[in-house]
Amino acid sequence: MIETRDLWVRFGPLAAVRGLSLRAESGTWTALIGPNGAGKTSALRALAGLVAYDGEVRLDGRDARRLGRRSLARLVAFVPQKPETPPELTVAEYVLLGRTPHIPYLGREGRRDREAAARALRRLELERFAERPLGSLSGGELQRAVLARALAQEAPVLLLDEPTTALDLGRQQLVLELVDALRGDGLTVVTTLHDLTLAGQYAERLVLLDGGSVVAEGTAAEVLSAPNVAAHYGASVRVVEDDGGVFVLPLRR
């Protein structure tokens, strides 16, 4: 479980996140949505302890600031929008790097680390890619390798910044299904997502940010209304709702 209380992220005089309070329970998926510059990524990076913030981030009730970097990394795994994937590293080596918070500063991986990495590879069906260099993988396979690295961290909270960027429709679904399965394993998942329809399909709770503040939150049906999207994205859309979910369809203006 991860929660924030009155979270502010400032860059000089500019505040990217203004007083965000949210709470994500174990085994749930929360999607941060909102237009460009709404503060989604800044909020996510604050949750990962990568930017300075005011206010509080709590993990299972404990103040994240008091945890120290290594302990925090054992509780929160973060995947940036464009992860660095050194092309010559093998998938296994890359996934093993995810064990860093469990390995002493100058230490080496032990058997438990290799087992955790092997489990992560198996969970994402990457075993047969273990010895392939990252540079030889397709976009979808690469994204799975990145997820496996985060999973090897064995942190109960998984933060993903735009996990579907640069993937085709089928690969987007594949990756989101995998994340959904991980959520089913009991992880707390918080992602930013551009695609509102996909966000509504997968996340049980949407948090719509604009100008750094929460302007709407709740289920897809509650948040993804045409007036909401028009007001905060400046977009003209038709929202179709049926038993398959909520669909946000862009129209010509």
Next chain:
Amino acid sequence: MAATAGSAEAVARVEARGVGLRAGLACVLFLLGALLVGLAVGPVHVGVGAIVRSGLAYVPFLHVHQPLDAIDRAVLWQLRAPRVALAALVGGMLAVAGASYQGVFRNPLADPYLLGVAGGAGLGATLAIVYASAAVAGTAWAVPLAAFAGAIAAVVATYALGRSAGAARTTGALVLAGVTVATFTAAVQTFVQQRHSDVLQNVYAWLLGGFSTATWSDVAVCAPYVAASSLVLVLHRRLLDVLSLGDDEAASLGVDVARARLAIVAAATLGTAAAVAVSGLIAFVGIIVPHTIRLLVSTSYRAVVPLSLLAGAGFLVLADVLARTVLSPAELPIGVVTAFFGAPFFAVVLRTSRGGA
């Protein structure tokens, strides 16, 4: 039971490659071969067998008969051996420091002189040659000491400047600060040099670098720094792989990026400054050796760091052999040799490995 067997198999495959037996053995053999060639080649002929037996004769309790007469022994152990040892130390240090700098700055062109080591050492040595040598006779020790101090001072200045410009978060500010400091020290050094054109030759000879005056005391001065620095860098090899994911991801994996970077830069700088102090500025080793390892073995720093240490040592010993034999009895500056023979060799490695990939 089947499930257990399956998971054991998967675990076996999830390994970081590291050095690898073949590459490790090849580099050790290359270094040993280079050391023997370094000892064997010279105007006075001493056979490889005699060298080995002469060396063993110094080992107590082995009772190996010393095969060489006093003069050959002096040539071998007082002239050639310190020179070979110093070249090995300096070569290993420059290569391992270069590899580490490339990792820390995630820049394939970073070399150990990036943060102002060269400029600072050059300025320090020039000042010592111009002022100390003129003031007192018998101050040969002043030049390496001043070079060492200049190198450390320049990097400290770079770090202070870079930090104030936000280098705690990005490496770009640090590299720019390095360029600033290097430019400034070069300007001062050139100014001093021009004002004292009588010592121009001495300054120039020092800058080009070389091992012609190497003694065991140089080796003794340099060795502790090289040993300590390379140990620290080799211990950081896995962290260099983590840093290759970028600052953000390394931080999200629980690494204190600024502290790790400082530890690596400090170790690489200290070793490089010690190497530069006893050998002058030898270009190219810090770039060519790590990249050759990357192209031939692996880009993981677990392999690049330790293998660069071995291969760099062997490479500079061989370069020094060429420097003292090609124009014998005159000597070529070793920097000329490393560039002249290193560049085409590197071009071949680059071509063949890209073709193979």
